[in-house]
Amino acid sequence: MSGADVELVLRSTRVVTPDGTRPATVTVADGRIEAVLPHDARTPAGARTEDLGDDVLLPGLVDTHVHVNDPGRSEWEGFFTATRAAAAGGITTLIDMPLNSLPPTTTVDHLRVKQQVAASKAHIDTGFWGGAVPSNVKDLQPLYEAGVFGFKCFLSPSGVEEFPELDQEQLARSMAEIAGFGGLLIVHAEDPHQLASAPQRPGPAYADFLASRPRDAENAAIEGLIAHAARLNARVHVLHLSSGDALPMIAAAKREGVRLSVETSPHFLTLVAEEVPDGATEFKCCPPIREAANRDALWAGLADGTIDCVVSDHSPCTTDLKTPDFASAWGGISSLQLGLPAVWTEARRRGHGLDDVARWMSTGPAALAGLTRKGAIEAGRDADFAVLAPDETFTVDPAALLHRNRVTAYAGRTLYGVVRSTWLRGVRIAADGTVAGPTGRLLERNR
CATH class of the missing domain: 2.30.40.10 (Urease, subunit C, domain 1)
Incomplete structure (x- = not known):
């Protein structure tokens, strides 16, 4: 040229x-x-x-964790509004999560429905994750060949009936199938047994909600994921890490050659439990926003490379679903338009530069998804x-x-x-x- x-x-x-x-x-x-x-x-x-x-x-941001919910729950969010907000916030590429839309992206036919809906509405470049649920192991390779970037699963209830979680046997079966064709499994890692044994007190108190989603639930789930990934030589990605306690085992697994990567989200890096008002369920997400000391640990994990990237986990809903009761309110934080300034505000306070922010929010997510033409300002991109x-x-x-x-x-x-x-x-x-x-x-x- x-x-x-x-x-x-x-x-x-x-x-x-x-x-x-x-x-x-x-x-x-x-x-x-x-x-x-x-x-x-x-x-x-x-x-x-x-x-x-x-x-x-800066290189345009790449957000690999966005719940667009379109079609089926487009009153929560749609491709037109989600990608418009993303563009206003400096995001040029997003990858849509497979659940909260109807149908979920668990078969090739369902993927085609979603692509048809998105085609005329996307303000930015848009790709799709597939879903791994108990009933669709046979659909995983066809979905991969149809162009999804990998597969999301839950280890605890997702919150919607049409996207059930995997038990340990189902997780191993899906992970082995995906590893067999060289795919990526991305995981909402909270252990259901730890959640079930945690105190469950409904009401407006944030402290009660935080106690209901303990760090041990994340830690146990990640420990199990590491074991499966090591045994199967599978490529596995931990979604929205909020527990700083898990960082040492993640770092150790990486040193040992386990094919593991990890993300966190802007709200875990910028907000703290001590400042969440009771009844303010706009702060509710799962896993939850934790204490200030835990936030410090996540920043340390970013600084030393244990955490690979920062993406939004934009999970919107209609305002009526954000009831004052933390137990019943929909869990999710909407931040597509605000992720860059939110992370930069805290990063600059901690002595990080925009080089770091670009690596966490553009280069890292692009590498995760294999988007070789995205994520950096260099010739050919x-x-x-x-x-x-x-x-x-x-x-x-x-x-x-x-x-x-x-x-x-x-x-x-x-x-x-x-x-x-x-x-x-x-x-x-x-x-x-x-x-x-x-x-x-x-x-x-x-x-």
Whole structure:
């Protein structure tokens, strides 16, 4: 590709690349990054130039944990509203979870239904996880060949009848099947026996809810996963880690060669149990937001590489399902539009840089899903970018959020990092909170 092919030039004094943040000029041709050049590089003839000044050019975020719920529960969230909110927040690629939609993504036919619904509504590039449930072992390889990026399962009840959890025998059978064709199993890891033996007190008290989802439930489930993964040489990913206690066993398993990866979510890194008001079920999620000391442990796990990535676990619902009773309220936190500033606010306070944030929220998730054209600003990748004013602040106003039901645990919080614009394959799709019409593509693992 020659300079004559360049259509767009983005120039900034702060471009986050795999080699660090530096002044640079990024050239774009045919939707891909053509080159990353010195800041004072000459603009190719005929190319449009955008000088971003001191705003930071980041790789577009990749969010591999999003519950869109469309079709079937589209009043909770839909592809149009979810991807619109994602675009406003600097996310250029998401992968949709297989449950909370009707039908769930547990067969090829169900995948095709979901793809058909998403095709005309996606503002950003969108892929799909398949589901592993007790009845569909025979469907796993066909789903994989149809393009899902891997398979999600639960070890405890999911909250919806159409997506039942796996017991240990079913887990082993599904994991062996997936390992046999080289797939990835992603796991909601809470042990049902530990949950059943924990105190269950309904009501508005957050302390009671926290006691009902103890760290031991996560720790026991992860210990079992590690054993299965080691025995089967399977590739396994732990979803939304909230228990800092599990980090030493995870680190040890990785050192021993177990094919294990781990994510956590913005709410576990930015919110703490001590500050959750009673009755404020916008803070409810499973596993739960834990204490400040536990949050410190998760940050340490990020810093030393034990935790591989940070993704939203955007799990929305209608406002009426967020009752004041923590036992009965729907569990899930909506954060697509706010994940980047939320994580950056806490990261900068702890001495981390935007290089780290890009690695956790773009490069890491892209690698998890095998999205080799996403996740970094380097030649050959898709020209997906987020432009951030990192030192500007804003106060979260639910009315300004673009996901369907504007419930948020971040209401009233002042955050660092204003997303100026979002670019998908060299086209600006969002600017200053306004998002253009849907232009995203549907992604498949084998394409």
